[in-house]
Amino acid sequence: MLALFLTFLAASAAAAATGVIFKPGAWYDALNKPSWTPRRWMFPVVWTILYIASAYAAARVAMESDSGQALAFWTLQIALNTLWTPVFFGAHRIKAGLVVIMCLWLAIALTLLAFVSVDLIAALLILPYLLWVTIATALNLWIWRNNVAQSA
Template sequence: MLFLLFLLASSGAAATGVMFKPGAWYGGLKKPGFTPPNWAFPVVWSILYVLIALAAARVAPEDHAGLAMAYFTVQIVFNTLWTPVFFGLHHMKAGLVVIGILWLAVAGTLWQFWQIDWIAGLMFVPYLVWVSVAFALNASVWWLNRHRPNAT
């Protein structure tokens, strides 16, 4: 049951990707050579959201999980926020701030989860790697397009 609740929370974050698609605006931006193909994003995020939910379901019922779950809450909030800021409002630099906070929250969640259940912590490693790539991509896209409207 906990897994389904956390999967539902992750689905809320995923829904922003359906509501705020990259579209022509993103297609017209200059991007770095390490940009993953468009098909990779929904595939990777689907896998990550399942891992995120599984990890949270392992940690939540444990004693002293309060701080870990607080980190979890912060990361899911900033995960949900990034897409509307970047793709919805087209604010690349503000997106960079959001994803920077997201990275810190994911790293903190990973650390806290690892302290309680190392398997749950391990499940967060791919998420941290992907958010690292996304941060680098956001930073590069902002830098390459910094003279466009809404870049800051």
């Protein structure tokens, strides 16, 4: 189980690395954002917790038979997670970021649904991730709609 967890955690760390490479910076600071935007310090704290929980959930599912589709959805969501930061913060493509994060939300929802049929605890560990990405999707949408000049 430990080797599986560390493998899924390594995939999550690769996704997290994009946040280190592509920081929000002056471009993001200049965008019009809603009053409910989470504080900047919250992002690394929340993402660290979510990545650990998601990796543990995936390791639990990987221990079960007939988990192939569930793990395929997990792989899809971590790939989309890795893509969003360079698109949004790196390329400053707000609309393209919205498309990516909407696909990410769907992939996480499918992961959660697939995990339910394999391991309920694993599914419950994914639920906060889906909730956080729901907030992030709403934030991305709000920024896109309220920053017309920067909305590529």
